[in-house]
Amino acid sequence: MKIKTAVDALAALAQESRLSVFRLLVQAGKEGLAAGVLGEKLGIPPATLSFHLKGLTHAKLVKSRTEGRYVIYTASYAEMDKLIAYLTEHCCAGDSAQCAPRKKC
Amino acid sequence: MKIKTAVDALAALAQESRLSVFRLLVQAGKEGLAAGVLGEKLGIPPATLSFHLKGLTHAKLVKSRTEGRYVIYTASYAEMDKLIAYLTEHCCAGDSAQCAPRKKC
DNA sequence: TTTATATTTCCATATTATTGGAAATATAAA
């Protein structure tokens, strides 16, 4: 991963509404959630939510598909994992004692 | 972890100089690196580096100790792991097939 | 075709972050 890609992804997550949206989608699984459901669960007005979803989409952290008049958003686990791998790359100066296993999503 | 803590940590990482500093420190291990070494490796002027180190410190992603006239910075693996756990919490709608093990740092 | 629902775009305003030179502070070496 390039550093600009990582900065863009981190910036996309570094805002309370966007982070809340992303976490809901991470928890929702591949079924995803419609924009309207996200807005209602989080109390975010349509224009604001759309602005933030655009940011998450541009950072490739979420994907969307259209179903009728709904737009369904899903988290990109692949992109999240790449970001986490980038943060932890070659960590701990090779001291594997500090690197216990953790779940991958 | 509270959402504001996570947003602060993500915002601290969402900037090219700070992300570069953090990754160098993650890779350096618990020995850490002096501010001046970071500045030289990354080509960041002292005032700018100090500004960014303050941001990372305030977000608790790095810690510092003074050794003589040097200030040595280290990554906080604990805080990084908490942030990653917060992002991936309850992921994949409980579909554990998607949650393979990954290293923890 | 008319009406209702879902989402996005447009826009102006308000807020917050980034930059680096110069001076200040702090410790160590001469």
Add this chain to the structure above:
DNA sequence: TTTATATTTCCAATAATATGGAAATATAAA
């Protein structure tokens, strides 16, 4: 004590981001 090295604080100019109402777009239901 004087000088050298390391880091931080101060500052002002510049740049980027967040907000949500109203209008526009798009699909579905009546």
